[in-house]
Structures are given as structure tokens and as C-alpha cells.
Amino acid sequence: MSSDTGAWVKPVPYVDAVTKPFWDATLEGRLTFQQCPVWGHRQFYPRAACTACGATPELVDAAGT
Amino acid sequence: MSVGPDRTPVIAGIALSDYPVAPELDGVQHHVLAMQRVLEDSGVAKADIDGYVSAGGGGMMVDDPVTMSEYLGVDHRWIDGTMTGGSSFEFHVQHAAAAIRDGRAHTILVTYGSDQLSRMGRTLGTGSFRTGQSQAVPGPLQFEAPYGSSLVGSYAMVAQRHMHEFGTTSEQLAEIAVGVREYAQLNPLARYRDDLTVEDVIGSRMVADPLHKLDCCVITDGGGALLLTTEERARNLKQPPVYVLGAGGAQSHWNISQCPDFTTSAGARISADVYAEAGLTPADVDTIQFYDSFTITVAVLLEDMGFCAKGEAGAFVQEGHLRRGGKLPLNTDGGGLSSNHPGMRGIFLLVEATRQLRGQGDEAQVPGAEVSLATGSGGWLSCIGMVLLGKDRPA
Numbered sequence: 001m002s003s004d005t006g007a008w009v010k011p012v013p014y015v016d017a018v019t020k021p022f023w024d025a026t027l028e029g030r031l032t033f034q035q036c037p038v039w040g041h042r043q044f045y046p047r048a049a050c051t052a053c054g055a056t057p058e059l060v061d062a063a064g065t
Numbered sequence: 066m067s068v069g070p071d072r073t074p075v076i077a078g079i080a081l082s083d084y085p086v087a088p089e090l091d092g093v094q095h096h097v098l099a100m101q102r103v104l105e106d107s108g109v110a111k112a113d114i115d116g117y118v119s120a121g122g123g124g125m126m127v128d129d130p131v132t133m134s135e136y137l138g139v140d141h142r143w144i145d146g147t148m149t150g151g152s153s154f155e156f157h158v159q160h161a162a163a164a165i166r167d168g169r170a171h172t173i174l175v176t177y178g179s180d181q182l183s184r185m186g187r188t189l190g191t192g193s194f195r196t197g198q199s200q201a202v203p204g205p206l207q208f209e210a211p212y213g214s215s216l217v218g219s220y221a222m223v224a225q226r227h228m229h230e231f232g233t234t235s236e237q238l239a240e241i242a243v244g245v246r247e248y249a250q251l252n253p254l255a256r257y258r259d260d261l262t263v264e265d266v267i268g269s270r271m272v273a274d275p276l277h278k279l280d281c282c283v284i285t286d287g288g289g290a291l292l293l294t295t296e297e298r299a300r301n302l303k304q305p306p307v308y309v310l311g312a313g314g315a316q317s318h319w320n321i322s323q324c325p326d327f328t329t330s331a332g333a334r335i336s337a338d339v340y341a342e343a344g345l346t347p348a349d350v351d352t353i354q355f356y357d358s359f360t361i362t363v364a365v366l367l368e369d370m371g372f373c374a375k376g377e378a379g380a381f382v383q384e385g386h387l388r389r390g391g392k393l394p395l396n397t398d399g400g401g402l403s404s405n406h407p408g409m410r411g412i413f414l415l416v417e418a419t420r421q422l423r424g425q426g427d428e429a430q431v432p433g434a435e436v437s438l439a440t441g442s443g444g445w446l447s448c449i450g451m452v453l454l455g456k457d458r459p460a
Contacts (some may be wrong), residue, residue, distance in 0.1 A: 011200065013207030045208040045322070 021059050022046045031062040072171075074162035075306035078107025078219030078292030079298045081248040084405040085256040085285035088183040092123040092307060093136065095178025095407075100137060103290035108303035109172060116143040116170030118161060120153035122179060124407055129236040133176065143170035146378035150443025151356055154291070154316065155412035156451025158236025159312035161293045171295055178288030179407035205320050217359070219321035219445040221273035224361040226327035228275060229374035235275055237383050238360040239266035241395070242279050242402050244388040245357060251428040256283040257403045266360075280360040282401035282410070289412040291419075293319040296458070307419045307454050310436070314450035321366075321445040328376075332369035332440065332449035340371065340373065343453045344460055347371040350453075352421050352432040354394055354414035356442040357400045361389075366440050370451065389429075397421060411441035415452060 015023050022045075025032045033044045034057035041052035050057045080102035082095040090098065096119070104111055112328035117139045121129040130146035133139075143164050147156045154175060161173040202210040227233045243263055249255035261279070267277040299306035315331035318324045340346055347370065352451035355366050372393065373381040396402070398417040401410045418437035420426055426434075440451040 009147035010213060011202050011210040013211060014201035014206075016203070021206065040184075045205055 002003050032059045035060045073296040074165040074309045075296050075299045076419050077294045077302050078103040080290045082288035084287035087286040092178045092180045096176040099288040099290035100176050103292050107435050113172045114174045116173030117141040118145040118157045118175040137433050148447035151409045152411045152441030152443035152448050152450035156314045156440040158452045162309040173293045175291040177412045180286050180328040181408045182284050182286045192425045217273040219278045221399035223327045233379035235267050236307040237379035239263040240382045241360040242266050245396045245400040245402045246390050248397050249403030254401045255399035282358050282406040287407035291422045307422045309320045310455045311339040313339040315446045318351050330369045330446045330449050336370050348369050350436050350438045352431040352437045354418045354439045357402045359411045359452045370414050388432045394431050414439035418454045
């Protein structure tokens with residue numbers, strides 16, 4: 001994977017502190033989603049709160065299967 | 066729900082600004098023109114307005130509720146700026162009716178205006194986001210926009226899923242556009258008034274499979290206004306009052322990537338409660354004013370508002386019920402599909418429902434119309450707001 005986005009002709013994301021780990025992972029060829037450390041709730045897109053319980057979620061790699 | 070004659074909420078005024086093309090007006094001027102016309106329509110003195118609502122849409126510091134209150138000179142004691150996209154105005158009536166019942170305000174003005182067509186041109190909604198770091202997409206849309214997701218594409222996924230699950234056909238969806246066009250032919254101001262057939266719709270350019278160009282609403286300029294007050298005050302005004310019999314709204318998602326079920330909107334979990342509030346059933350509704358951003362929007366709303374079972378909207382529309390002379394005429398002003406859609410169409414649903422219940426529909430009048438349902442869809446079938454309006458006082 002190239003980290004050069006110069007040739008990308010489609011819209012680009014405005015990367016903020018919360019979404020940066022997700023987009024950084026894409027440049028390494030990893031697809032990630034979030035999982036709540038409290039109850040294990042999984043969600044996408046990445047955000048600062050678990051939509052089930054409100055806790056701060058963690059980013060985990062998708063199995064790709 | 067009746068609360069006695071003193072504070073039963075009614076719609077006492079309706080107005081439209083100029084449409085479909087008004088290059089001489091900016092968005093705020095549409096708000097102003099609609100206000101001037103709603104004062105004329107209702108006979109309300111501007112100084113009596115004590116509540117104000119604007120969804121905005123033209124931007125903060127432009128036509129948000131506080132800027133517009135100052136601009137219009139409305140010294141309110143109750144204000145709302147709920148913004149749920151195109152369904153905002155159904156939420157506004159829900160909130161305004163409650164405020165009037167509670168005595169928090171007695172005369173509430175709602176205004177809307179947009180110069181979308183003249184300002185932005187016709188590609189809005191069908192084009193992609195602009196590219197380059199300076200146009201980087203913030204918020205949750207950053208997870209859709211890079212993949213080419215567009216507004217029409219989102220509704221196209223709803224249509225694809227409805228077809229896949231229930232066998233709905235392009236011909237059935239086209240029937241919705243054809244019926245609405247018949248009403249547009251009775252509206253001299255409608256954007257498109259040519260004869261239209263199912264074959265014309267299916268033969269029009271594919272925008273986002275399976276939605277053809279003529280499955281999509283028009284893009285226009287326009288604006289509108291509502292005046293809500295008490296039944297008691299309406300007695301001294303110019304128009305027959307139209308009663309707010311029931312109202313509700315709910316959200317299932319905002320961005321389409323988060324939609325939990327493409328074929329069922331949030332309207333499905335509120336409609337029974339709203340009918341119950343009004344003491345009515347779907348069979349009591351004489352005409353529907355539904356958000357027809359796309360033909361599929363109407364199909365999903367028909368099911369979720371209880372007019373047919375889930376998955377049966379295609380067959381239902383094919384029976385011709387929504388046409389002029391049918392049992393449930395749809396969008397008697399020509400709708401968004403043929404008449405006007407300046408970006409947030411929900412206010413026109415309420416204006417047209419009220420016009421019908423006043424018996425002022427001219428050639429498009431639904432004979433004997435006593436109950437009308439206005440249902441708006443905001444976002445991407447995301448926020449559904451519904452208002453049941455009646456010619457007669459609630460029981």
C-alpha cells in the first residue's frame with residue numbers, strides 16, 4: 001500500500017483525533033472497527049463513544065473473512 | 066387530543082413564496098415573502114406573533130432561528146429550530162402544537178426559504194463531493210464520501226433492497242411519478258407539466274440504479290410559511306382553521322451507512338401512536354402529502370404509515386389508489402417529483418394538506434377531504450415526521 005494520496009481523485013476524509021487511527025491503519029492495509037472494552041459491543045464508523053453504553057471504545061483489526 | 070376550545074392548536078395560515086425559479090430572490094427573501102403572504106392569508110397581525118420557528122438550512126448567521134427572529138422582528142417568547150432535513154416542518158408542527166396547548170405561545174410563525182436552484186444549479190445531490198484536502202469531508206460522512214456515495218445513490222440502495230426483498234418493480238415505482246405528474250398538470254406553477262407515462266419514467270436516464278431521472282424530485286427555488294394559533298384566536302381570523310389531530314417523529318439513523326433496515330423507516334414505530342392520538346386509522350385519511358424526494362420514498366412511507374403491509378407498496382400503487390380520483394390521492398400540488406423541491410420540502414406537505422382541508426384545492430381539490438396526512442422524510446429515510454390534520458375539531 002502506498003501512503004501517497006496525491007493521485008487520489010475522489011473526496012478525502014477530514015481526519016481528526018478520533019478518526020486518525022482508523023485512517024492510519026488503512027494506509028498499512030488494515031481494516032479496523034471499534035469494540036467496547038466493557039461489554040464487547042462492536043461498531044463502525046469509529047467515534048469517541050460506544051453507542052451501546054457510552055464508554056470509550058478500542059480499535060481492533062477486522063479478520064478480513 | 067382536545068384541551069377545550071381555548072388552546073386547541075390549529076393551522077390558521079399557509080403561504081408559498083415564489084417557485085420554481087426565482088433568481089431575483091435569495092433564501093432570506095423567500096422567508097420574508099412567505100411571511101408577508103401568510104400574514105395576508107391568515108389575517109394575523111405581525112405584532113401578535115409570540116413564537117417563531119426556522120429550520121435554517123441556509124447557514125448559521127443567515128437563516129437560523131435567532132438570526133431570522135431578529136431579521137423579521139419577531140419578539141418571541143417561544144422558539145424552535147429543529148433541523149431534521151426535509152421533515153423538519155413536521156417536527157415543527159408537533160412542537161408548536163404542544164407549545165400552544167401548554168400556553169407557552171399563542172401565535173407561532175414557521176418560515177422557510179431556499180434559492181437552491183438559482184444559486185447552486187441542477188447538479189446538487191447527483192454530483193460527488195469536491196476533492197482535494199481543502200474540501201476534505203468532516204464528520205461521519207468521511208466514511209462514505211471517499212467511496213463515491215451520493216444522495217441519490219443512498220436512496221437507490223433502498224430501492225434495490227425493496228426490489229430484492231419484495232419483488233417491487235421499476236414500473237410500480239414509476240406509477241408514483243405518473244400520478245403526481247397528473248396533479249402537477251393542474252398546478253400552473255409546477256416545474257414539469259408535460260404528459261408523463263410509466264414508459265417515459267423507465268426510459269429516462271438512469272441516475273443511480275434502479276432510480277431513473279424521473280424517479281427523482283426536481284430541484285427548484287422556493288419557500289413557505291405556516292401560522293399556528295389557538296382555535297379561539299382563529300375564530301377572528303380569515304381562514305377556516307385546520308386542526309392538528311396528531312403528530313410524531315422518530316429517527317433510525319442519519320447517514321445511510323448506519324441505516325439498520327433499508328426497507329423500514331422510523332415512521333413504522335410511531336405511526337400507530339399518532340393515529341391513536343387522533344383517534345383515527347389509515348382508512349380515515351382522505352389524501353396524503355408524502356415526501357417524494359424519490360419514488361421509493363413514497364413506497365416505504367406508504368407501508369410504514371399503515372396503508373399497506375410491508376413489501377406491498379408496489380402492488381398498492383399499481384392499483385391506482387394514489388391517482389386523482391383514487392381513494393388516497395398523493396401530493397395534490399404536483400409534489401417534489403414534478404412541482405417544487407428547494408431542498409427541504411416538508412413545509413409544502415403541510416401547506417397543501419391545509420389547502421385541501423380548507424376546500425381551496427381548486428381543480429386539484431379532493432372531494433370531501435376531511436383528514437390529510439403529511440409525512441416528511443429527512444436525510445436518507447433517516448428522520449420521519451408525520452402530522453395528521455383535520456377539517457373538524459378533534460373529538
